[in-house]
Amino acid sequence: MSLITTLARLEAVDTGRAQPLATVRHRHLTDRPLVLVPLTTAGEAGAPLGALVGTDREAPRLLAVAQPRDRDLRFAFLAELAEAVLPHIEAYADVVEPAERNETDPATGKKTKVEVELCTDAGQLIVPSRAGVEFVRLLGRSMRFRRTAEDDPDTPYPAPARVPLLGRWLTHYGERARVPGSSLLLAATDLLNRHWATGQSSLEDQHLGALLSWIAPPAGSSGAEAALRAELARDGEGQLLCPPAGPATDPDFDNRLLAPAIERYDRARTALASAEDGLAADARLGELSGAEREIRSLLARVMLPTWDAVWRGLDLLRELPEGARAEDRWTRDRWSFTAHRDRVRSGEPPQPRRDDAVTAAQKLASRETAQAQLEAQEALDDPLVLAGRRLAGEAFLATVTDVEMTYTESKRPSPRPLVTVRTDERPHLSERTKVYRSLEGKPQTAEFVRAEEEPDQDGDVLLVLRILDRMGRGKEPAPGSVPGPGDRIAWTLFEHDQRGGPKLPDPEETPWTHGGPPGADAATRAEQPDPVTSEDLL
Amino acid sequence: MSTVFDPGAEAARATGAILDDTLHGSSRGIVVDSPPGAGKSTLVVRAALELAAAGHPLMVIAQTNAQVDDLVVRLAEKDPELPVGRLHSSDSDPYDKVLDGLANVTKSAKAADLAGLDVVISTAAKWAHVKNVEPWGHAIVDEAYQMRSDALLAVAGLFERALFVGDPGQLDPFSIVGADQWAGLSYDPSASAVSTLLAHNPELPQHRLPVSWRLPASAAPLVSDAFYPYTPFRSGTDHGDRKLSFGVASDGSGPDRVLDEAAESGWGLLELPARHTPRTDPEAVRAVALVVRRLLDRGGVATSERADEPVPVTADRVAVGTAHRDQAAAVRAALAELGVTGVAVDTANRLQGREFDVTVVLHPLSGRPDATAFHLETGRLCVLASRHRHACVVVCREGVADLLDEHPSTEPVQLGVTVKFPDGWEANHAVLAHLAEHRVRWRP
Numbered sequence: 003m004s005l006i007t008t009l010a011r012l013e014a015v016d017t018g019r020a021q022p023l024a025t026v027r028h029r030h031l032t033d034r035p036l037v038l039v040p041l042t043t044a045g046e047a048g049a050p051l052g053a054l055v056g057t058d059r060e061a062p063r064l065l066a067v068a069q070p071r072d073r074d075l076r077f078a079f080l081a082e083l084a085e086a087v088l089p090h091i092e093a094y095a096d097v098v099e100p101a102e103r104n105e106t107d108p109a110t111g112k113k114t115k116v117e118v119e120l121c122t123d124a125g126q127l128i129v130p131s132r133a134g135v136e137f138v139r140l141l142g143r144s145m146r147f148r149r150t151a152e153d154d155p156d157t158p159y160p161a162p163a164r165v166p167l168l169g170r171w172l173t174h175y176g177e178r179a180r181v182p183g184s185s186l187l188l189a190a191t192d193l194l195n196r197h198w199a200t201g202q203s204s205l206e207d208q209h210l211g212a213l214l215s216w217i218a219p220p221a222g223s224s225g226a227e228a229a230l231r232a233e234l235a236r237d238g239e240g241q242l243l244c245p246p247a248g249p250a251t252d253p254d255f256d257n258r259l260l261a262p263a264i265e266r267y268d269r270a271r272t273a274l275a276s277a278e279d280g281l282a283a284d285a286r287l288g289e290l291s292g293a294e295r296e297i298r299s300l301l302a303r304v305m306l307p308t309w310d311a312v313w314r315g316l317d318l319l320r321e322l323p324e325g326a327r328a329e330d331r332w333t334r335d336r337w338s339f340t341a342h343r344d345r346v347r348s349g350e351p352p353q354p355r356r357d358d359a360v361t362a363a364q365k366l367a368s369r370e371t372a373q374a375q376l377e378a379q380e381a382l383d384d385p386l387v388l389a390g391r392r393l394a395g396e397a398f399l400a401t402v403t404d405v406e407m408t409y410t411e412s413k414r415p416s417p418r419p420l421v422t423v424r425t426d427e428r429p430h431l432s433e434r435t436k437v438y439r440s441l442e443g444k445p446q447t448a449e450f451v452r453a454e455e456e457p458d459q460d461g462d463v464l465l466v467l468r469i470l471d472r473m474g475r476g477k478e479p480a481p482g483s484v485p486g487p488g489d490r491i492a493w494t495l496f497e498h499d500q501r502g503g504p505k506l507p508d509p510e511e512t513p514w515t516h517g518g519p520p521g522a523d524a525a526t527r528a529e530q531p532d533p534v535t536s537e538d539l540l
Numbered sequence: 541m542s543t544v545f546d547p548g549a550e551a552a553r554a555t556g557a558i559l560d561d562t563l564h565g566s567s568r569g570i571v572v573d574s575p576p577g578a579g580k581s582t583l584v585v586r587a588a589l590e591l592a593a594a595g596h597p598l599m600v601i602a603q604t605n606a607q608v609d610d611l612v613v614r615l616a617e618k619d620p621e622l623p624v625g626r627l628h629s630s631d632s633d634p635y636d637k638v639l640d641g642l643a644n645v646t647k648s649a650k651a652a653d654l655a656g657l658d659v660v661i662s663t664a665a666k667w668a669h670v671k672n673v674e675p676w677g678h679a680i681v682d683e684a685y686q687m688r689s690d691a692l693l694a695v696a697g698l699f700e701r702a703l704f705v706g707d708p709g710q711l712d713p714f715s716i717v718g719a720d721q722w723a724g725l726s727y728d729p730s731a732s733a734v735s736t737l738l739a740h741n742p743e744l745p746q747h748r749l750p751v752s753w754r755l756p757a758s759a760a761p762l763v764s765d766a767f768y769p770y771t772p773f774r775s776g777t778d779h780g781d782r783k784l785s786f787g788v789a790s791d792g793s794g795p796d797r798v799l800d801e802a803a804e805s806g807w808g809l810l811e812l813p814a815r816h817t818p819r820t821d822p823e824a825v826r827a828v829a830l831v832v833r834r835l836l837d838r839g840g841v842a843t844s845e846r847a848d849e850p851v852p853v854t855a856d857r858v859a860v861g862t863a864h865r866d867q868a869a870a871v872r873a874a875l876a877e878l879g880v881t882g883v884a885v886d887t888a889n890r891l892q893g894r895e896f897d898v899t900v901v902l903h904p905l906s907g908r909p910d911a912t913a914f915h916l917e918t919g920r921l922c923v924l925a926s927r928h929r930h931a932c933v934v935v936c937r938e939g940v941a942d943l944l945d946e947h948p949s950t951e952p953v954q955l956g957v958t959v960k961f962p963d964g965w966e967a968n969h970a971v972l973a974h975l976a977e978h979r980v981r982w983r984p
Binding site: 182362374428434503512518 | 632721
């Protein structure tokens with residue numbers, strides 16, 4: 003935790019209200035995000051219990067599984083989820099703009115520009131918590147290898163038509179969510195925690211209700227009191243007033259309300275199956291749908307507070323103006339969305355269960371680049387974030403006091419102006435440390451030459467920097483490319499852009515140190531569905 | 541029959557076996573584990589010279605530019621005639637200027653310019669950009685345990701067989717983003733190059749250097765027991781071979797007393813009163829700076845097998861090690877205030893592979909309210925506790941043992957991941973227990 007975050011948290015404890023960590027919103031929010039509040043069954047990995055889903059906060063769509071262990075009901079739930087989610091995603095797939103992409107011609111090895119389509123926007127998915135992101139990933143994993151009757155007429159338990167496709171999209175969203183700064187799939191708690199510091203532990207910050215209590219406490223109450231109430235307060239029946247944001251449910255809810263309701267449903271179903279004549283069957287069908295309605299209303303009761311909380315969180319975030327460079331990161335999300343759309347359309351198989359060595363290395367490298375870029379961009383977009391970096395000695399604000407022109411000693415001398423700046427900050431500079439400033443949106447590099455003198459009575463020091471680039475090709479620097487006396491400039495010790503890493507070998511050329519190329523059998527196996535074994539009971 | 545341990549002979553036997561495997565073996569890779577200061581660089585230089593002498597063109601992969609330049613200089617010292625290529629980046633000032641004075645060294649940013657030279661040396665990061673060249677028959681990968689698996693993936697196509705040399709006890713490579721999704725895969729890109737190599741090629745011969753020439757007899761047993769419990773090593777020197785003494789007597793202050801203790805026993809713990817502090821604990825930072833100041837003021841002299849006469853312990857023979865960069869910066873500022881210059885102050889990551897007469901360490905857990913995986917990492921403590929030839933002074937707040945007991949390791953167990961022994965918790969306790977015998981309590 004950085005020093006400024008610690009300070010903000012202390013201040014939050016002191017004032018009883020969450021303190022801002024940012025002055026702008028560092029993640030892009032689309033006009034129509036799809037909010038998904040999923041619930042899972044306790045003790046049964048990946049067995050969905052219910053969900054609220056939709057883009058209209060007034061009209062969530064309620065999906066429920068009356069008996070989560072019933073494979074048919076689970077498939078019906080997933081089919082319904084596909085119906086709710088896929089149209090939202092597909093609505094963005096066909097609205098495109100022309101764009102250019104660099105591609106390497108496999109024959110000549112030359113880089114050429116290729117005209118391609120880029121989706122003008124992408125479907126955004128918001129879940130309440132980080133565990134929700136994990137659940138989306140799990141759902142994707144459980145669906146994408148399923149086979150429909152169309153894929154394979156002999157498959158023993160065919161999945162409904164659109165379920166595997168939903169699995170592939172959710173897998174893509176889940177994987178994209180691991181890229182720092184991406185906004186395709188976001189957790190409301192992560193979003194809020196990025197922008198506010200509360201006075202509670204980071205574990206408690208994963209509780210959406212408690213987190214919102216700190217950020218916007220009800221009138222007359224402190225954040226700490228409201229958060230405690232959100233975490234612990236129960237009604238007369240012993241149920242939490244603010245149910246957990248899921249996907250896990252409160253055990254007291256499971257034991258006292260849900261389990262008896264499911265039992266009633268099971269009994270009604272058995273009774274219906276054993277009905278002997280039409281009249282009895284009608285009556286028992288009525289009981290069954292009554293039992294199902296009861297489960298649905300129970301689930302709605304615990305999901306609606308979370309649903310509202312997610313939208314309230316989004317309202318709070320929308321009050322912040324979007325950071326200048328968030329749009330740039332969203333464009334990368336759009337590229338990723340478009341690329342997945344293209345893979346699906348070209349009939350590629352679902353994402354493999356495991357990455358091969360080269361793909362894993364590529365993903366890690368690109369995420370590290372994205373992380374460094376995100377940190378730099380947030381600091382450049384937001385004076386409060388920059389303040390944190392200044393406090394950590396990784397950036398400094400300084401006023402130019404003097405500029406002296408010097409030149410390189412070569413046949414064609416280039417300008418290397420020495421800029422003296424005054425600052426009361428203490429950046430971690432040593433000789434030849436590179437520093438960067440933003441010049442018309444592009445980074446300009448300078449190097450630290452020396453500190454001019456001991457701090458004066460105000461604590462100010464004079465630092466001498468040598469500007470190294472972005473001054474044009476001539477002997478004299480281009481106008482505006484060298485700062486002048488009086489300019490107040492933010493310098494950073496971190497780079498603003500990231501260089502891409504080296505090109506890795508193709509997967510077919512994986513070296514012997516990493517097990518050689520993925521075997522032919524491995525490639526085919528990855529595309530096959532899980533084999534059904536005698537232990538597959540569900 | 542009891543035999544007297546002869547460190548020189550033991551080390552020579554190990555080196556001989558390694559060189560034999562390298563020159564005449566049939567396996568594609570050889571792994572050499574080297575404890576701190578066991579002559580890893582000497583081995584690399586010797587293997588390079590012998591491979592070159594046998595007419596095998598060789599590429600050498602090191603991890604940092606400093607390591608590369610150091611190897612080039614060492615090679616030139618041993619054989620000033622050997623044609624060596626230094627492949628460097630196209631940044632400004634890409635290599636140490638010392639190399640300009642070496643006639644046998646060709647420097648270029650393009651691999652093609654260096655084709656045909658006996659030995660070509662560069663960093664893993666630079667090698668990764670080399671494409672479309674004829675693969676080298678032999679390679680040496682230095683500091684292989686600090687190299688990440690994905691970095692090896694990028695360069696492994698450049699050589700046919702390789703000698704991997706490194707210290708398994710030092711800091712593991714890290715990534716700035718989570719890599720849990722690949723944990724347990726044999727080619728986890730965030731794991732070390734050696735773990736991937738051995739996971740796919742378990743039959744490769746593995747050697748071990750048995751003697752630490754750097755660590756004194758007072759330090760080798762502790763470091764070996766705490767960090768290398770299953771691959772013990774010995775020190776090359778015996779008790780009494782090395783001696784640290786001061787020209788100026790102690791003034792009775794905490795820093796002076798702890799220096800005397802360290803000079804006497806090889807270890808010293810300067811313990812400040814228990815307190816939760818920010819990372820850059822001003823009292824602890826000042827205590828570190830004072831110890832260094834007094835060490836230099838009192839005219840420390842070191843007697844060792846290296847020289848016939850006692851050698852003064854000057855600033856360049858002293859290092860301060862910390863866990864975090866801001867702590868290092870704070871110590872540098874405190875030293876500057878006391879007028880000390882020339883002492884290396886850095887984090888464990890950057891002190892890896894370096895050697896000093898005396899080190900002063902700000903304990904990673906000092907003043908902390910919690911013990912995170914970062915601060916418990918075995919390699920971090922191992923690096924900090926194994927840089928010295930004579931003595932190591934640790935500055936720490938009281939209460940770290942209790943802190944450890946309150947924070948047992950709780951990292952999730954990942955399927956398929958080899959559990960590393962010892963874990964940081966265990967190693968920290970072992971080191972603390974030993975340090976407690978050399979404790980000097982001090983209230984600044």
